Amino acid sequence: MRFIHTADWQLGKPFGRFDADTRAALTEARFDAIDAIGRAAVEQGAGHVLVAGDVFDTEGPDDRTIVQAVTRMARHDCRWWLLPGNHDFARNGGLWDRVRRRGAGNVTVLAEARPHEIEDGAWLLPAPLIHRHTLDDPTQAFERMETPGARLRIGVGHGSIRDFGTQGEAKNLIAPDRARRSNLDYLALGDWHGMLTVDARTWYSGTPETDRFGRDEPGHCLVVDAQPGAAPVVTPLRTGRFQWLTRDWTVADAVGFSALCGDLLAGCEPAATLLQLSLAGIVPLTDRVAMLRRIEDDLMHQLRHLDVRDADVVARPSEDDLAALSTEGMLGRAGAMLRERIEANGPDAQRARRALERLFVEALREETLAGENAA
Template sequence: MIRFIHTADWQLGKPFGRMPDDVRTVLQEARLDVIDAISKLAADKGADDVLVAGDVFDAPEPGERVVRQALARMQRAQCRWWLLPGNHDYARAEGLWARLSRDAPANVRVLAEALPVTLSERAVILPAPLLYRRTPDDPTAVFESMTTPAGVHRIGLAHGPIQSFSSTAAMNLILADRAQRSGLDYLALGDWHGFTQIGERTAYSGTPEADDFDRPVTGGAVLVEIAAPGAVPALSHHPLGRFTWRNEAWPIDGVSGLEAKLRRLRAEADLSRLVLRLKVSGIVSLADRVTMRERLESELGLETRWLDLDLQDLFAKPTADDLGDIDAHGVLRVAAERLLAMAKGSGPEAQLAGAALERLFVENLRAARTVEADA
């Protein structure tokens, strides 16, 4: 029996450029912290080795602090780490991987060459490091010429897709039946960020810490157990990530509908660990739209780790009561009626008029609240 942890796509140093500084810092630290979580998983499961199938770092030069932090965390672990260059951190000559080979602690092994490496007396790793970000060739084709002693486990380690989702020529494309073609007991892959098993002997571990709205992400690592050479591997996926990323679309017809959506979300998720992209759509009164925006920005926006809020398709249809709240007989009421007439049109001018009317409503509401507070 051999037992090890399969992980990939840490992408340490990922910039998270769209996020505010405080959120960016937390998400970057979470990616470093997951090294400790993987170490604990290995200890709990009795696995001496962790195989990282590429994209350990987010770039070929991730910055010295990120590298030092990662090595320090790996050094204090009781397991061995086997690191493979991927397409984000490909092995440039005299670059990151050359420095890692020189500076890494004894329990960290760099697999920057396509040569068999002894994992134990019972197993050999066949690595397929990427030397370039994109290559038209199958990086695992080299496995067919790699010889290993009889009676040992052959473990492939590679980074790349088995299927292209682009109309352009596929890069780093790996044959889906590579494990069978090259006599592998198991092929540990990186590149896809969600845990995906391809047949009996191939799997993507997924990233251990979620990082994207637009693709399946599972936030964990895989325990691989193989009873004997040639036996079918037993795989179990273990969640590790701190944060959950969700992409939600809420069609809503009023404040009561928003309340129902918020109750459901709070029941389903730990909001403090939620990174949420939310698109709200519908046609509501102007007063309801203002109330809903305030609720989402001042409540949900502060309860979640980060809220990416899109209200472009939440349209306000002002009512007589809405206009009645704006300076019933004064110049502001006249302006509001003109804006309303313009907003009923189409095109960019209508959108601007609608936004201006909402702004007028909000400022009028704030002024009224100030008067009440001073009374």
């Protein structure tokens, strides 16, 4: 039997830290991932899609989010099985009743812990969450589920096999040998947003559209070939549009920085890339200014989103830089005062360096404007 395992769609996620255009693009990409999964199911000959929890980001999404989800699933020739997770847990009169009212014939909500025979002899064992957090193993009920004539037992749950630290859930802990204990041929899990193998029969699919920094890979779903008495064959399939990259660069000059930028842009699709960039190093002041210009005038416009952290870049003015500020007037006097504080290496020396850098930028701007006016 071939099916698709996916999880953690987080539909309706607000992405509040981004500008309006980026928020809209990220929101739409999560809906588009449903179509990517549906197309994959048809192309791969998978009749069922198991969604292992957190279909929605909250238990109270707006109507558009629900309608988009249901209508997009409805237009693909496969069966969708939706498990309530910790973000969208099952409760009477809540979210899942709203989903059912949309009436898509190929969408089933797994709001009760009871097995479903989804094909002849192939049983699906769900472990829905009815609270956001539970102290019990939500998949323990598998041991009590009867599956007469089963040739395949497939579990679907949502929780943590182990403590994933600050990026995972501390509750809803699942026994690491759940597949063995409950005689499962495959255990489809959600909660961890990156693809992860626990053992040959237990997998996290990760989210189909990456939603945070720290994971360079785009989102995936898993195509699973399960057969009685043998380990399943699991094949990752890309579904995500966006990449969320994290880079830490140590720079020495503008030439090296430009080369790193070129390599980055050549190795990704810039318009579909969000970058969190941390810079460190000691560079000449003119190079620091050139780097800032490359960021503000080029990199920021090519990428979908850019977050630069450059507090650890120390700009040291060269003798030529200092001479450029040794002029008459206000800029010259300010530059001389800041150089004195830097050379004294007192408690405000670092602040003086930053101020001198800014002053140098302003001086260059004055020169540029003067040249443009003269032309």
